Amino acid sequence: xxxxxxxxxxxxxxxxxxxxxxxxxxxxxxxxxxxxxxxxxxxxxxxxxxxxxxxxxxxxxxxxxxxxxxxxxxxxxxxxxxxxxxxxxxxxxxxxxxxxxxxxxxxxxxxxxxxxxxxxxxxxxxxxxxxxxxxxxxxxxxxxxxxxxxxxxxxxxxxxxxxxxxxxxxxxxxxxxxxxxxxxxxxxxxxxxxxxxxxxxxxxxxxxxxxxxxxxxxxxxxxxxxxxxxxxxxxxxxxxxxxxxxxxxxxxxxxxxxxxxxxxxxxxxxxxxxxxxxxxxxxxxxxxxxxxxxxxxxxxxxxxxxxxxxxxxxxxxxxxxxxxxxxxxxxxxxxxxxxxxxxxxxxxxxxxxxxxxxxxxxxxxxxxxxxxxxxxxxxxxxxxxxxxxxxxxxxxxxxxxxxxxxxxxxxxxxxxxxxxxxxxxxxxxxxxxxxxxxxxxxxxxxxxxxxxxxxxxxxxxxxxxxxxxxxxxxxxxxxxxxxxxxxxxxxxxxx
Amino acid sequence: xxxxxxxxxxxxxxxxxxxxxxxxxxxxxxxxxxxxxxxxxxxxxxxxxxxxxxxxxxxxxxxxxxxxxxxxxxxxxxxxxxxxxxxxxxxxxxxxxxxxxxxxxxxxxxxxxxxxxxxxxxxxxxxxxxxxxxxxxxxxxxxxxxxxxxxxxxxxxxxxxxxxxxxxxxxxxxxxxxxxxxxxxxxxxxxxxxxxxxxxxxxxxxxxxxxxxxxxxxxxxxxxxxxxxxxxxxxxxxxxxxxxxxxxxxxxxxxxxxxxxxxxxxxxxxxxxxxxxxxxxxxxxxxxxxxxxxxxxxxxxxxxxxxxxxxxxxxxxxxxxxxxxxxxxxxxxxxxxxxxxxx
Numbered sequence: 138x139x140x141x142x143x144x145x146x147x148x149x150x151x152x153x154x155x156x157x158x159x160x161x162x163x164x165x166x167x168x169x170x171x172x173x174x175x176x177x178x179x180x181x182x183x184x185x186x187x188x189x190x191x192x193x194x195x196x197x198x199x200x201x202x203x204x205x206x207x208x209x210x211x212x213x214x215x216x217x218x219x220x221x222x223x224x225x226x227x228x229x230x231x232x233x234x235x236x237x238x239x240x241x242x243x244x245x246x247x248x249x250x251x252x253x254x255x256x257x258x259x260x261x262x263x264x265x266x267x268x269x270x271x272x273x274x275x276x277x278x279x280x281x282x283x284x285x286x287x288x289x290x291x292x293x294x295x296x297x298x299x300x301x302x303x304x305x306x307x308x309x310x311x312x313x314x315x316x317x318x319x320x321x322x323x324x325x326x327x328x329x330x331x332x333x334x335x336x337x338x339x340x341x342x343x344x345x346x347x348x349x350x351x352x353x354x355x356x357x358x359x360x361x362x363x364x365x366x367x368x369x370x371x372x373x374x375x376x377x378x379x380x381x382x383x384x385x386x387x388x389x390x391x392x393x394x395x396x397x398x399x400x401x402x403x404x405x406x407x408x409x410x411x412x413x414x415x416x417x418x419x420x421x422x423x424x425x426x427x428x429x430x431x432x433x434x435x436x437x438x439x440x441x442x443x444x445x446x447x448x449x450x451x452x453x454x455x456x457x458x459x460x461x462x463x464x465x466x467x468x469x470x471x472x473x474x475x476x477x478x479x480x481x482x483x484x485x486x487x488x489x490x491x492x493x494x495x496x497x498x499x500x501x502x503x504x505x506x507x508x509x510x511x512x513x514x515x516x517x518x519x520x521x522x523x524x525x526x527x528x529x530x531x532x533x534x535x536x537x538x539x540x541x542x543x544x545x546x547x548x549x550x551x552x553x554x555x556x557x558x559x560x561x562x563x564x565x566x567x568x569x570x571x572x573x574x575x576x577x578x579x580x581x582x583x584x585x586x587x588x589x590x591x592x593x594x595x596x597x598x599x600x601x602x603x604x605x606x607x608x609x610x611x612x613x614x615x616x617x618x619x620x621x622x623x624x625x626x627x628x629x630x631x632x
Numbered sequence: 633x634x635x636x637x638x639x640x641x642x643x644x645x646x647x648x649x650x651x652x653x654x655x656x657x658x659x660x661x662x663x664x665x666x667x668x669x670x671x672x673x674x675x676x677x678x679x680x681x682x683x684x685x686x687x688x689x690x691x692x693x694x695x696x697x698x699x700x701x702x703x704x705x706x707x708x709x710x711x712x713x714x715x716x717x718x719x720x721x722x723x724x725x726x727x728x729x730x731x732x733x734x735x736x737x738x739x740x741x742x743x744x745x746x747x748x749x750x751x752x753x754x755x756x757x758x759x760x761x762x763x764x765x766x767x768x769x770x771x772x773x774x775x776x777x778x779x780x781x782x783x784x785x786x787x788x789x790x791x792x793x794x795x796x797x798x799x800x801x802x803x804x805x806x807x808x809x810x811x812x813x814x815x816x817x818x819x820x821x822x823x824x825x826x827x828x829x830x831x832x833x834x835x836x837x838x839x840x841x842x843x844x845x846x847x848x849x850x851x852x853x854x855x856x857x858x859x860x861x862x863x864x865x866x867x868x869x870x871x872x873x874x875x876x877x878x879x880x881x882x883x884x885x886x887x888x889x890x891x892x893x894x895x896x897x898x899x900x901x902x903x904x905x906x907x908x909x910x911x912x913x914x915x916x917x918x919x920x921x922x923x924x925x926x927x928x929x930x931x932x933x934x935x936x937x938x939x940x941x942x943x944x945x946x947x948x949x950x951x952x953x954x955x956x957x958x959x960x961x962x963x964x965x966x967x968x969x970x971x972x973x974x975x
Contacts, residue, residue: 439857460858469858471851473919482848483859485841492840540860 667912737800761875
């Protein structure tokens with residue numbers, strides 16, 4: 138019997154069968170990849186392992202002990218640690234509190250002993266080779282990558298026997314630290330289930346893997362044996378060409394730009410100038426927290442500008458900009474409301490007369506929008522919180538496109554989105570540019586920028602460090618710029 | 633059931649029933665699980681249950697007085713509910729009610745035509761709402777502090793201005809309209825007022841662009857800004873509507889009780905919130921239906937009538953409103969947890 142045995146686990150929610158007899162076996166210290174589209178059942182399986190969800194049938198055996206279902210405490214005591222992708226930390230506690238939630242040092246009055254708490258947290262961070270994380274900062278103050286790192290450390294601390302990591306690199310672009318910690322933990326005898334969309338990472342870190350689709354096992358693989366294409370096809374259940382849409386071939390800079398940014402300062406961004414031309418997809422490549430967030434949100438009118446001018450030639454567009462923001466759930470969606478509401482709320486004046494909304498026109502417009510982004514009509518009346526990540530992002534895209542902006546601003550638009558949906562989104566991005574509008578896009582995945590963008594600017598410490606066009610749009614070149622490897626004196630003025 | 637009873641398609645393959653298909657019992661179950669439906673069912677059940685407190689209940693008269701008395705709560709709960717939908721509270725509601733009643737009575741007594749007095753009073757109350765809205769939208773102070781402060785200032789100003797004549801008699805025309813003694817087509821005029829107000833308020837909250845925007849702002853302010861929803865102007869309009877509805881309630885109360893003192897609004901704050909919460913709205917905003925609020929308002933009204941009939945005092949009612957709010961919040965929490973466990 139293997140060290141960790143997940144046997145025949147099934148779970149349905151109402152009429153939806155989330156898991157149908159899923160089995161997984163891991164040896165002690167094995168790092169096991171779990172591949173599957175959004176909605177394949179990965180998160181339900183995680184919830185079963187963490188004791189949040191009680192399965193209808195099936196057993197989980199760890200080190201010959203049967204796990205008691207539906208009991209988070211039992212799961213923890215069995216040595217299961219989990220790092221969720223949807224970061225589970227309350228925003229208003231300190232980093233130290235999050236790390237010591239279950240054994241907070243108390244003083245004689247039963248109050249939290251702050252000094253001991255801080256020093257304890259520092260010890261933990263040192264132990265996990267992350268001493269640079271500030272222990273006294275609030276969770277809401279640290280950036281997304283750090284939040285994810287803290288989540289992972291907290292999960293690893295619980296994981297005496299089994300660790301489950303859900304898409305950890307979606308918010309943590311630098312894998313070096315993560316993989317080193319994972320190997321260290323595995324060497325101590327903890328088995329790890331590694332969930333990711335990124336096949337390269339699975340290849341690099343996992344020895345074995347399982348593919349699930351629609352709540353069932355559809356295949357097992359050994360690292361290095363199957364090609365990326367085979368795995369993707371196994372994952373989505375049909376033949377699939379992992380391609381990007383064709384880029385525009387003419388030189389875009391012969392015409393007047395749509396967006397002219399002159400010496401803009403906002404937040405971390407200092408004195409940057411650039412232009413975006415009609416029909417162009419302009420990419421920004423940067424490591425986490427280099428000012429790209431402030432730049433994009435300032436252009437979208439969310440972050441206040443502290444200097445410089447932004448000039449946008451609107452032409453036939455209805456608005457200057459529309460933003461697909463970083464955090465879909467927190468910043469883009471009205472979670473308690475239907476997809477229909479979410480798709481139509483930006484253009485209420487189109488479907489109302491004397492201030493009263495026509496339900497008929499609302500539905501007609503919503504349906505058309507859903508078609509535009511390939512969202513099934515059955516999703517329209519569901520609360521948008523019930524949709525999968527990919528479908529939620531389609532709603533966000535549909536609404537941004539409905540705002541008909543001169544410049545579409547996309548901040549990491551494919552995060553947490555399944556591969557087929559990614560391809561659909563790439564096509565939408567390209568066709569919006571082709572309609573003569575401008576697109577500005579940032580992505581944590583540099584291959585995505587290489588595949589989608591006509592031109593890429595690299596950013597470091599709130600400044601542009603390089604510009605790449607045509608055949609120069611390559612992974613290695615862009616990475617050099619993003620890491621700011623060339624000397625600062627080599628920085629050129631970019632227009 | 634054996635397998636061969638399942639239908640097959642042209643190729644002979646068995647067609648399994650789609651597990652996602654909604655069955656009729658499930659749909660009926662989902663219908664009755666809605667807070668709006670539950671509150672209306674409890675409201676209807678209250679009538680036979682009223683027999684416990686008085687042998688003369690249930691009666692047509694009881695229904696009639698519920699609807700007449702319920703008018704005021706339906707009106708104030710609209711404004712309060714609209715503000716709660718944005719994630720705020722309007723605590724200046726009692727003083728705004730008093731302003732509406734006082735201005736109408738005062739102006740009518742100084743020789744203004746009744747209609748002119750009503751319009752002026754409504755505009756005055758709208759201004760209070762506008763000030764609340766501006767402070768919430770632009771100064772970004774927490775709504776409950778803003779409205780507590782404006783309410784307190786307004787109450788004191790009213791007290792100062794009205795020194796000597798705090799009680800205002802109602803113009804005769806207004807009294808006849810809202811005292812419940814006049815009828816139109818056999819139905820007392822306040823009930824007509826209730827129906828007309830409810831329809832307009834429903835349209836504003838559930839079907840208008842401003843209603844949609846209010847839901848959006850209440851769900852997420854940052855998502856509203858990303859989606860291009862004008863957050864500030866939405867908030868300002870919502871608070872202005874709240875001021876207007878409090879003012880209208882004050883005017884109606886002046887007519888109903890044939891006169892008003894400055895405390896006329898004092899007992900309406902807690903019930904206004906209770907009606908909204910009992911009606912199934914989320915206390916933190918973003919979700920709620922006006923049909924539920926009406927049900928909540930009428931349910932509370934009939935409870936109040938029963939309490940009075942049983943011989944208890946006004947204080948008992950206020951205790952009950954507080955208890956009902958807590959019960960409704962607990963029920964909403966339990967319902968949410970059950971919903972979360974399902975998904």
